[in-house]
Amino acid sequence: MQLTRVALSNFRNYAELDLEPAPGLNVFVGQNAQGKSNLLEAIAMLGTGKSFRTNRDIDLVREGLELAVVCGDAQIRAGIVHLGCTIAKNARSTRKTYTINGQGVRYARFLGSIRVVTFVPADLQLVGGPPSLRRALLNIALAQEDRTYYHELARYQKALQQKAAMLRGTVAFDTDLLAIYDHTLVEAGTAVMLARNHFISELKREAERTHAQWTGGAERLEITYAPNVPFEAPTVEAVADAFGRRLRQVAEAERLRRSTLAGPHRDDLGLALDGHPLAAYGSQGQQRTAVLALKVAEYAVMRDRSNEAPLLLLDDVLSELDRERAAAFLAGIGGYAQAFVTATHLPDGLPDAARRFEIARATVRPC
Amino acid sequence: MSSSGKIAGPVQALINEFTKLPTVGPKTAARLVFHLLNRPRHEAQALAEAILGVKDKVRFCSTCFSLTELDPCDICSDERRDTHCICVVAEAKDIYAIERSDAFNGRYHVLGGLISPMDGIGIEQLRVKELIARIGAECPSEIILATNPNAEGEATALYLSRLLHSLSVTVTRLAYGLPIGADLDYADEVTLAKAVEGRQRL
Ligand SMILES: [Zn+2]
Numbered sequence: 001m002q003l004t005r006v007a008l009s010n011f012r013n014y015a016e017l018d019l020e021p022a023p024g025l026n027v028f029v030g031q032n033a034q035g036k037s038n039l040l041e042a043i044a045m046l047g048t049g050k051s052f053r054t055n056r057d058i059d060l061v062r063e064g065l066e067l068a069v070v071c072g073d074a075q076i077r078a079g080i081v082h083l084g085c086t087i088a089k090n091a092r093s094t095r096k097t098y099t100i101n102g103q104g105v106r107y108a109r110f111l112g113s114i115r116v117v118t119f120v121p122a123d124l125q126l127v128g129g130p131p132s133l134r135r136a137l138l139n140i141a142l143a144q145e146d147r148t149y150y151h152e153l154a155r156y157q158k159a160l161q162q163k164a165a166m167l168r169g170t171v172a173f174d175t176d177l178l179a180i181y182d183h184t185l186v187e188a189g190t191a192v193m194l195a196r197n198h199f200i201s202e203l204k205r206e207a208e209r210t211h212a213q214w215t216g217g218a219e220r221l222e223i224t225y226a227p228n229v230p231f232e233a234p235t236v237e238a239v240a241d242a243f244g245r246r247l248r249q250v251a252e253a254e255r256l257r258r259s260t261l262a263g264p265h266r267d268d269l270g271l272a273l274d275g276h277p278l279a280a281y282g283s284q285g286q287q288r289t290a291v292l293a294l295k296v297a298e299y300a301v302m303r304d305r306s307n308e309a310p311l312l313l314l315d316d317v318l319s320e321l322d323r324e325r326a327a328a329f330l331a332g333i334g335g336y337a338q339a340f341v342t343a344t345h346l347p348d349g350l351p352d353a354a355r356r357f358e359i360a361r362a363t364v365r366p367c
Numbered sequence: 368m369s370s371s372g373k374i375a376g377p378v379q380a381l382i383n384e385f386t387k388l389p390t391v392g393p394k395t396a397a398r399l400v401f402h403l404l405n406r407p408r409h410e411a412q413a414l415a416e417a418i419l420g421v422k423d424k425v426r427f428c429s430t431c432f433s434l435t436e437l438d439p440c441d442i443c444s445d446e447r448r449d450t451h452c453i454c455v456v457a458e459a460k461d462i463y464a465i466e467r468s469d470a471f472n473g474r475y476h477v478l479g480g481l482i483s484p485m486d487g488i489g490i491e492q493l494r495v496k497e498l499i500a501r502i503g504a505e506c507p508s509e510i511i512l513a514t515n516p517n518a519e520g521e522a523t524a525l526y527l528s529r530l531l532h533s534l535s536v537t538v539t540r541l542a543y544g545l546p547i548g549a550d551l552d553y554a555d556e557v558t559l560a561k562a563v564e565g566r567q568r569l
Contacts, residue, residue, distance in 0.1 A: 171487060171488065177522070184522070
């Protein structure tokens with residue numbers, strides 16, 4: 001897939017922007033705070049419908065204005081699709097609305113119309129950082145790929161929030177109501193765990209293969225699914241059974257501690273090098289190599305699942321890597337259809353065919 | 368929107384009031400105000416009186432808790448309506464939607480919301496005791512749960528169906544469907560799956 005046009009109106013620091021990216025590699029060079037990340041954030045929103053940098057949608061609307069618009073034309077296998085995302089701010093709240101080919105659609109429908117893989121400096125903490133970072137990788141990739149996953153995850157999170165509120169005491173404790181929330185948690189949570197299990201098995205294969213190539217087989221990366229509720233076999237029966245049993249085991253503790261204690265919202269991705277946990281034992285360099293292998297794998301799995309290369313968005317991340325790693329990463333990605341790269345300086349070793357742009361004060365010019 | 372010196376005080380005041388309404392932003396509010404300014408005085412008066420009339424004359428029906436001028440409401444006091452069937456809805460506005468469909472001839476019960484601990488709404492905050500009392504007094508043969516097919520509507524319907532299980536009354540749930548006139552192409556897979564699950568024999 002390929003983005004043939006991106007248009008912004010009052011998005012972040014952009015008043016108006018109308019850009020026709022090239023197929024292949026697009027490089028945006030500029031000083032900090034000129035609008036490089038904002039542009040990539042807007043492009044990513046055409047895929048995920050959400051900002052990868054903030055939950056505060058109000059920040060997406062240009063200072064002092066009420067309405068921001070991000071539109072794009074994308075060439076996908078099914079043809080050309082016109083995508084629109086509007087962020088409207090009023091006195092009380094900020095609301096996002098979505099269109100596909102001019103027709104209003106719900107978020108769940110918009111999500112994944114085009115697919116994106118983003119790589120930002122914060123992702124370099126994927127190995128050493130908290131589990132929430134690794135769950136976010138799984139959720140963002142799977143939600144774009146699989147509408148049922150998004151639906152089940154949303155259903156799970158809603159039931160979890162309601163249950164947590166009751167445990168906190170916002171309403172009288174009610175065992176019957178708890179049973180209803182637990183029922184939804186098991187049903188939706190089982191679907192989430194099974195989808196993650198499947199996705200991670202593909203991620204594992206790609207990441208371990210790439211890593212072995214890079215290290216010449218000298219080090220062995222191992223990726224595992226570390227579900228909060230272990231299960232014996234990846235079947236609906238086994239997972240639902242294990243999760244239901246676990247919820248019954250922790251029921252009393254949850255009531256005492258007034259919070260939810262078990263379920264896929266506490267899942268993690270296990271990363272080990274030669275049998276030792278990477279976060280605890282790996283050097284900075286080893287952790288970084290593993291992160292790159294994971295991102296290469298994420299891209300490969302998303303490409304192979306739908307047989308169509310997603311957009312690759314690299315925000316200021318190549319300059320964080322040494323030259324050798326940056327080159328290995330781009331080579332590892334291999335045949336991307338279209339990529340958007342931002343940097344403060346033109347990175348070394350870019351293909352000559354790359355289209356180059358300069359960004360200064362929210363103006364984008366070819367250079 | 369902050370008050371600006373360029374706009375006359377009363378105009379800004381009315382814009383501010385409109386902006387407090389659901390779904391009305393500052394731009395729509397301004398359009399409404401300038402529209403009203405161009406209409407004759409009696410129209411503005413009729414609007415103002417209608418708004419006050421709603422507040423002064425409308426109350427809850429003591430049987431079904433829908434909004435009414437007379438208690439009991441038109442539906443509860445209509446003898447031609449079927450007393451064997453009570454349709455449970457979240458809000459009074461849901462009654463208007465079902466009435467417009469002309470498909471239902473029983474009576475209603477308005478819960479006054481849906482179970483949502485996040486919003487501080489548990490079973491005690493809803494008119495559930497009143498529903499059970501009605502079932503005891505009116506002995507209906509069927510209760511239709513017509514709450515929305517969202518997470519809160521589902522949880523509330525499930526809770527009520529379990530609660531009413533012990534009473535000798537049939538409890539049914541509104542079937543899911545596709546919006547009439549919706550393009551199948553644009554109904555997402557989840558909605559479609561639900562519609563298929565909830566299909567009925569014809
Ligand atoms: Zn009534």
